[in-house]
Amino acid sequence: MVTEVSLAKDTEAKLWDEIVENSPHGTIFHTWRWLKITEKYTKFQFYPLLIRTGDEVRGIFPIFHRSHLFISMIFSPPPHAAIPCLGPVIVDYEKQRLYKKELILTELQGAIDEYLHWQLKSNYVSIAFSPGLNDPRPFGWAGYRVSSAYDYETDLSCGSEIMWEQLPKNLRQNVNRAVKRGLSVEIGTERDVDALYEIMVRRYKEQDKFVHVPKEYLLDLYRSFDGSMRIFVAKFEGNVISGSIELFHKDKVTSWIGTPKPLINISPSPNDLISWEIIKYSIERKFRSYTTFGAAGDERLHAYYASKFNPELKMRYIVKKISFIARIAEKGFYHILNPVSDRIRR
């Protein structure tokens, strides 16, 4: 039977979310609501692809498409949407033997490639798989360039007391000193999302950088994911000086956005206290792991994050297939156009 790709309709949103919920590699970023909000705030069109063999649904694949000049771009996830990973979610993938897994992924990859090529005439495809979908070989065999990305995951099962004892001494000191100094961490509100965003914009500006994620996007997500999204803010003398937005999905906590360096000069930094309070909160609510996306791949930041909560290094994959013309355009965008437009915006 042939594996086919079709667009999911709004009426199939429930089926979509069930697939995400039941798959260990389905993330909060894959949920229908999240993706629809993302579409609203990016210049990409969302294609919720459903993959079927006959009547059987084999998986979902959210892609974002945009054509610009002669480049037809496919992203999963789209850029500037604060989504670290997306890619396909395959039904019952983890239950299969290797032979079957390869077969499923190869069929799925073939069907997707055909859709992208014939329906969307793509010449730039970038897919970042979610953790757990750890076999990019079928994409490599089909001519995609495979690279690895790394994240830190801390196991929370030992409980907060043992974890506290195992923390590096300087981290424990930072937390204790922050409390003595009068810093406090609390769960914030929508207003605090706004405040944190402003701190981040100013902090980025100090570093000659630009926040690409729109504030309205964060606020919209915050309103829509009440319950799965929490903002933790550090306050000093009644003012928000830093914060972090966390995602609680299934049995995992994801450190999503935040912990900028405070704009005021304060020692110790409130960020260790924020992280520790989030971990305590997560342990109390029986979450299994705490993930920090991205930091592990940053040569400047990795050492700080690796030393904090003795995390495990986790690998995931990014696959790209880019035509010669699109590659030149990509280089032009990243090396010329993007820096120039950032400079103008500043």
Place this chain on the structure above:
Amino acid sequence: MTLNFIQADESIKREWDEFVVSSPHGTIFHTWSWLKIVEDHTRMKYLPLIAYRGADPVALYPIFIRKVAIFNTAYSPPPGAYLLYLGPVIIDYHLKKQDKKESVFKELQEEIDRYLFENLRCKYARIRLSPGLSDSRPLRWCGYTPDPLYTYRINLSSGTEAVWQQFDRKLRVGINRAIKEGITVREGSKNDLMLIEDDLLRRRKEQGIKSPDHSKYLMDLFDKYKENMIIFLAYHQEKIVGNLVALKFKDIMYLWIGTPKSSLRGIYPNDLVQWEAIQRACRDGLHWFENMDGGDNPRLTVYKSKYNPEPVIWFSAEKYSSFLYKAGVKIIRRSSSN
């Protein structure tokens, strides 16, 4: 305190091997004698480097230097020696906390690069990390392009019967058919290595790959690694129709070389040979059977995955001293492959 590299000699052989044995990512290919035989065979300059911090050894880094025209190039492992991966062995890496793992590996790679590209003026380096050392970031941060590759390991811990049941049904049928058709598997001797090498040479020739004769290399390895090397041969009507050479080291049996394409129609003697090797590994109390591979050839992968192994990642990473040298190498490679 910074890292210093010392070139190890025979006097340190015992310690070298102890570090290899005690590290989960230390393989039989890292052992002192194996690499010395590789040196003889490849005629490349071998540098058995040990990184020390003060008086404490931190890592082993076997490097092979090849001179191409007037340029030095560095390899770990060297090409043309039936070696898939090698790279550094970081002492007690598995016992360290994540931040220490990262800082040691990063520093080691930075220092080895300084040694290779500044002291030895290498124009190119290719490092292939052994499975277990699956953090490619230190290489990437040093300017390498790491590519993920996959070898295949079958977990033997639940016993022969469980392993058999995990096989794809078609594979089990194929093995039973081979037995019914009268295929038998026996252990071979040193002389059979010549036959195996002939087979491998023929296969490479058919694929248009130029390759030297490795017979002496295999003989030397056999003499030194008799206890570790097992040659499995499949017979049909007293004729050899399949083979493989397995290596036993620590808790792994490696399917190293062999399993040529069979000319028998409808019978797959190599499936039976491999199954016999797996049973032998189980009997010997080993935990893993590794069908060594890069996972980059889908045709071979379809065959190998029928054994329901776990794909285990390893990295191959390349670095060029300059864009010009890289472009030059690519042009030469392209023109020689046409």
